[in-house]
Amino acid sequence: MTKSILLAGFGGQGILFSGKFLAYKGLIEGNEVSWLPSYGPEMRGGTCNCSVILSDRQIGSPIVTNPDILIAMNLPSLDKFENAVVPGGQIFVDSTLIERKVNRDDVDVFYIPATRLASENGFQTLANMVMIGHLLSKGDFTRDNIDTAMGKIVSAKRQNLLDSNIAAVELGYNY
Amino acid sequence: MAEKVLMKGNEALAEAAIMAGCRHYFGYPITPQTEIAAYMAKRMPKIGGTFLQAESEIAAINMVYGAAAAGKRAMTSSSSPGIALKSEGLSYLAGSDLPALIINVQRGGPGLGGIQPSQSDYFHATRGAGHGDFHMIVLAPASVQEMVDLTFKGFDLADKYRSPVMLLSDGTMGQMMEPVSLDMGEVKEYDKSSWATNGTKCEREHNVVNSLFIQPDELERYNFERYERYAHIEANEVMYSEYCMDDAEICIVAYGVAARVSQNAVDKAREQGIKVGMIRPITLWPFPKAVLNAAADKVKAFISVELSMGQLIEDVQLATSCKKPVLLCNRTGGMIPTTEDVLASINKANSVGGDK
Numbered sequence: 001m002t003k004s005i006l007l008a009g010f011g012g013q014g015i016l017f018s019g020k021f022l023a024y025k026g027l028i029e030g031n032e033v034s035w036l037p038s039y040g041p042e043m044r045g046g047t048c049n050c051s052v053i054l055s056d057r058q059i060g061s062p063i064v065t066n067p068d069i070l071i072a073m074n075l076p077s078l079d080k081f082e083n084a085v086v087p088g089g090q091i092f093v094d095s096t097l098i099e100r101k102v103n104r105d106d107v108d109v110f111y112i113p114a115t116r117l118a119s120e121n122g123f124q125t126l127a128n129m130v131m132i133g134h135l136l137s138k139g140d141f142t143r144d145n146i147d148t149a150m151g152k153i154v155s156a157k158r159q160n161l162l163d164s165n166i167a168a169v170e171l172g173y174n175y
Numbered sequence: 176m177a178e179k180v181l182m183k184g185n186e187a188l189a190e191a192a193i194m195a196g197c198r199h200y201f202g203y204p205i206t207p208q209t210e211i212a213a214y215m216a217k218r219m220p221k222i223g224g225t226f227l228q229a230e231s232e233i234a235a236i237n238m239v240y241g242a243a244a245a246g247k248r249a250m251t252s253s254s255s256p257g258i259a260l261k262s263e264g265l266s267y268l269a270g271s272d273l274p275a276l277i278i279n280v281q282r283g284g285p286g287l288g289g290i291q292p293s294q295s296d297y298f299h300a301t302r303g304a305g306h307g308d309f310h311m312i313v314l315a316p317a318s319v320q321e322m323v324d325l326t327f328k329g330f331d332l333a334d335k336y337r338s339p340v341m342l343l344s345d346g347t348m349g350q351m352m353e354p355v356s357l358d359m360g361e362v363k364e365y366d367k368s369s370w371a372t373n374g375t376k377c378e379r380e381h382n383v384v385n386s387l388f389i390q391p392d393e394l395e396r397y398n399f400e401r402y403e404r405y406a407h408i409e410a411n412e413v414m415y416s417e418y419c420m421d422d423a424e425i426c427i428v429a430y431g432v433a434a435r436v437s438q439n440a441v442d443k444a445r446e447q448g449i450k451v452g453m454i455r456p457i458t459l460w461p462f463p464k465a466v467l468n469a470a471a472d473k474v475k476a477f478i479s480v481e482l483s484m485g486q487l488i489e490d491v492q493l494a495t496s497c498k499k500p501v502l503l504c505n506r507t508g509g510m511i512p513t514t515e516d517v518l519a520s521i522n523k524a525n526s527v528g529g530d531k
Contacts, residue, residue, distance in 0.1 A: 020352070024181055027354050035181065035352040039207055040290045060438035062351050065513055152181075 001056050003140070004064040008049035008081055009073025009094075014128035017153065018071075019050035021132060025149035026054035029142070034062035047076050069139060071131050072098060073114070092135055094127060110138050112175050118168060126168035133172025143173065179354035184322045184344065185210035187355045188278065189218070191326040192250055196362045197276070198224035199249040201238035203231060203257060206290040207346035208280035211252040232257040236264030236277075243273040244384040246371030248330055252278035254346075255296050256287055265339055266305025270386030272370070272401070274333035276326065277311070277341045280349040281482075283509035291509025292346035292432060297486035300343045301460045308398050310405050312340045312412065313459040315430040319353035325457070327359050332412065334365040336404055343459060345482065347432040347511070414457035415466055419445065423452030425524045426470050428491045429480035430456050432511060437480045440517035451521050459487075464494040471495035476524040480504045480517055500527065 005022060009015045016037050023035040036051040051064035070085045072078040073094045085091055087106040096115035114130040123130070136143060146169055154162045182190070189211045192200070200215040212228065219226035225242075229235035235251045242249035253261060258279045268275055281296050283289035300313045312332050314325040322344065329340040367373075372382050388394035419441055420426065429437045434455040444451045454470060456463050471477070476499055479488035484507050491501050504520035506512045 020181070023352060027179065027181055033181070033354060036347065037350055039346070039350050058438075059353075059435075060442065061432075061436040061514060062347065062353075063432075063436065063511060063513075 002059075003054045003069065004067045005052040005054070005069040005071070006049060006064050006067035006081055006084075007052065007071040007073075008047065008077030009128075011046060011048040013048075013073050014125065015048050015073065016050050018128040018132045019052045020153050021129070021149055022052050022054070024152045025145050026052075028145045028148055028152075031055060032057060032059050034059045036062045036064075047074065047080070049077065049081075069135065071135060073127065073131065074098065075100070078102070090139055092131055092138075094131060096127070110134060112172065114172065117171055117175065121167075121171055123164055123168045123171070126165060129165050129168035130172035130175075133169035134175055135172075136169070137173040137175075179356050181352045182319060182355050183210055183350060183352050184316075184319045185280065185349040186214045187319050187357070188322040188326045188342070188344075189214035190357060191323040191359065192276065192330070193218060193222065193224070194357065194359045194362075195248065195327045195330040197248040197250050197330060198222070199239075199242040199247050200225065201227050201229050201235040201242075201249070201251050203229055203235050203253065205254045205257045207282060207292070207349050208252050208254045208278065210349070211278060211280075232260035233264065236261040236268075239275045239277075240264060240268055240271070240273060243268065243275045244271070244371070245373045246367040248274075248276075248334070250276040250278065252280065254280045254282045255284050255293065256282075258296060258299070262299075262305040264305075265311065266307050266309060267386050268339040269305070269309035269311065269401075270307060271384050272337040273339065273384065274330075274337050275339050276329045276333055277339060278326075279341060279343050281343065281345040283507065289509040290346070292482060292511060293507065293509060294345055294431060294433065294482035295484070295486065295507060296343065297459065297481070297483055300341050301462070301490070304341070309401065310338075310460055312336070312338060312408060312461070314340065314342050314414075315457060315459050316342065316344055316348055317431050317434045317455060317457075319348070319351060319355045321457070322348055323355055323357060323359075331363055334363075334367075336408055337370075338404070338408075343431075345431050346509075409461040412458060413461050413463050413465070415463040416455045416457060417466075418453040418455065420452035420454060420470065422450050423470075423473070424475050425449065425451040425478065425521060426467075426474045426476075427451065427453040427478045427480055427517070427521075428456070428467065428487065429453060430459060430487070433480045433482055436512055436514055437517050439514040440521060443514060443518055444521045449521060449525050459490075462490050462494060467491060467494040468496070471498040475499060476527070477501040478504050478517070478520050478524050480512060480520070482511060483507055500524075
């Protein structure tokens, strides 16, 4: 069983960070994992994406061209990757920032106003983790190990942000 | 076995260098390898090591020369255009028989090129890393774990053979994160007292580190001696891995990220009933000639999958004496072949292979 996930949005939305969370959660749960960021000009303010693969076997290519799951946090990302998702796959859309609907009818689509929810609950910069929470509840994931995985990726100096990140995941999970 | 942690290739490599006893890092920033320098800048001062951002790549490689001449484990890292600048220093290191580790996290070229992953420095690393008769041992990691393992081994090989060693990586390997174990084992110490210029304390004759030999017969003798060492390396240090080669009729040859993509393509082709396998060189020099030559008697065709315009393919042709056709499956300029690209080449090889 191999899950390939593409997370995409603007630089600064925490796309790479949320991918890292998924990768660490997968590692804790005994999966083979890979995490590959886009790097270069897109890091400096443009669109940004990140490939995460979770598998029960050795991972070949770390590059995700046809994801099972797409998390789209801005319109350019949805435009660019919508058609790349495998038939039967899942698309998660931040409906605060993306006004249009997904055009495909052969994938499962989940709309969540992640940016608005985050903002209303005092987590202005954590829409990414709201998206992840929703992914965990609607996708083929467990609710386990959220705290442990978060503990691994929130740096020692920023431990004060641990609780708010976990709360943002819960917010998306319960939406 | 230590707990596995998720680390970026560049950072894991830097930590492995420190664990291998490297306390002297000299570099100059360039994408996509800057995390190595950043990591060293953070760690080295805490463990009594040297991190120095030089004024240029050329300065950095000559600082490596100095530290290596003093008998210390030293390294530098850069990406393609920066490695080109270090070429003179690489030749001097080889000509002076100095051990050092040089990391090339390749990006697209020629010229300033681009910043996305590439393998187009294959010829540079294996053929023309500088002027004069010399080789470097060239190691090609295909995972973050191998970034670690081969960095550790690279320092050992450098000391063992008194030779510069290059780790030829690419932007993907540098930037990606995978679970990695930093359980490295013991660092083997080598006696460098016969040559290291670390101070005589007025108790011994001067050691001289030098690559200038103005008498041609003397220079020739040194070169002959070095090539005897190279022959020993070729006989003893070849590394490769095989994937699904037992009954293979088509053999992919690929290293680094190209091998990772090819592995997916092998799996997919096998699902279609095509008997394809892969030989992945881990040492690019010395090249795994014998295993490829033996494979040439069994398979009907080879495919060189590479992020360059046909560089690796020449070594495959040489190793197999062109006994079987070698197809090229490649992208360049920062583009990476997809699984489907490789699959298309496998199908082509399956239909044309054996016609030669």
